[in-house]
Amino acid sequence: MNRARVGVLISGRGSNMAALLYASRLPDCPYDIVLVASNDPEAAGLTLATAEGVPTFAHAHKGMKRVEFDALIDEQLRAADVEFVALAGYMRLLSPEFIDKWAGRIVNIHPSLLPRYKGLDTHARALDAGDRAVGCSVHVVTAELDDGPVLRQIEVAVLPGDTAETLAARVLIAEHQLYPRALADYVMRDSTPEAKLARVREIALALPGAEETTSHGMPCFRVQGGKMFCYFTHDHHGDGIIAIIVKTSGPDEQAQLIDQDPDVYYRPAYFGPSGWVGVRLDTPDTDWDHVANRIELSWKLVAPRKLLGIRDF
Incomplete structure (x- = not known):
């Protein structure tokens, strides 16, 4: 299993960072912590x-x-080949420029049941409101504070006399249970066969006259009830292997x-x-632009002239 490379940003003790780190030591964990960075050189979590x-x-x-500091952090993350960023008690608002660069790849843990109690003093606000339960949320980071899509939550009961x-x-305690599981799910979201098939389906069905069917026990795509141009295979x-099988011009191009x-x-x-070639989708860095190009080239080899005229090559 190719593990995702995660960078963690902290500002203090780093207890959630520790939870992520120790979970990453389990053999079935889909991520590794490759960098811990902080805006405070004295942060205990660094030790x-x-x-x-x-x-x-x-x-x-x-x-x-802010933008200068975030550029410095960005430089360190990229030097470590980080793929995802996990905020763990990072007490700095991120600049829009940083969030844009890492869009869809930053997650945060927040001590409330979002969308309730964004920002600070979440527990005091919950007690003042008379809530009978509180909790924590892991969410995707967007430009608006604590407003990104919620990935997972855990509810925690309020006890008599709680402060x-x-x-x-x-x-x-709930945060330490929640964060590693939510992060693991998130880094794997595009790695499942179902996610890859959805991506292939989106590409293939965008081509003129394309339709989906099943053949040889595999999802596949053809042109208007006629010739096949793409098969999706998973452990066939x-x-x-997770891959697509597409047409080439013949055995010479295939070879x-x-x-x-040979890795792809x-x-x-x-x-x-007959000259069909497999294109692997389970490599560490799938080039989806290249995959889309191979699917379109395969479609072009079987599409009738009237459809070829629709497509601007």
Whole structure:
């Protein structure tokens, strides 16, 4: 399993960072913590991360404009080949520029049942409102504070005599359970066969005259009840591969593609002799623009002239 590379941003003790880190040590965890960064060089969480062998970066934000500091953090994340960013007690508002660069790849944990009690003092506000339950939420980070789509939540009961401090301590236990699970689900959301098929379906059905059917036990796409131009395969005949199978101009092009990039292209069983080629979708970095191009080229090889005229090549 290719694990997602996660960078964690902290400002203090880093207890949620620790929960993410120790969960990443489990053999079935789909992510690794590859960097812990902070806006406070004295943050206690940095000491823990260093002791656990995780690279760290710290720089005081005072005296720097928000966009300048965020550019510094962005530079460190990219140098570590980070794919996702997890905020864990990071007490800095992120600049729109940073959020745009990492759109859809930043998550945060917040100590309330969003959309209730965005911002600070969540437990005191819940107690003042007489709530019987509070909780925590993991959400996608967007430009508006604590407003991104909620991924998961856990509810925590309010006990008689609770204070903001006692409630915060109990919610923190729930946070440590919730965050690793929510992060694991999120980094895997585009890696499942179902997600990859949905992406292939979107590409294929956008082509003129394309329709979906089933053949050889696989979802496939053809042109107006006629010729096939794309098959989606997942562990077909027990090969363990997630891929598409598309047409080429013939065996020569098939062989050339496989020879040029054997990690992506392969000769599919039963289809290979006629020049079809497999394009793997389970590589660490699937190039979806390239996949879309191969699907369109395959469609072009079988589409009738009237449809070819619709498409602007």
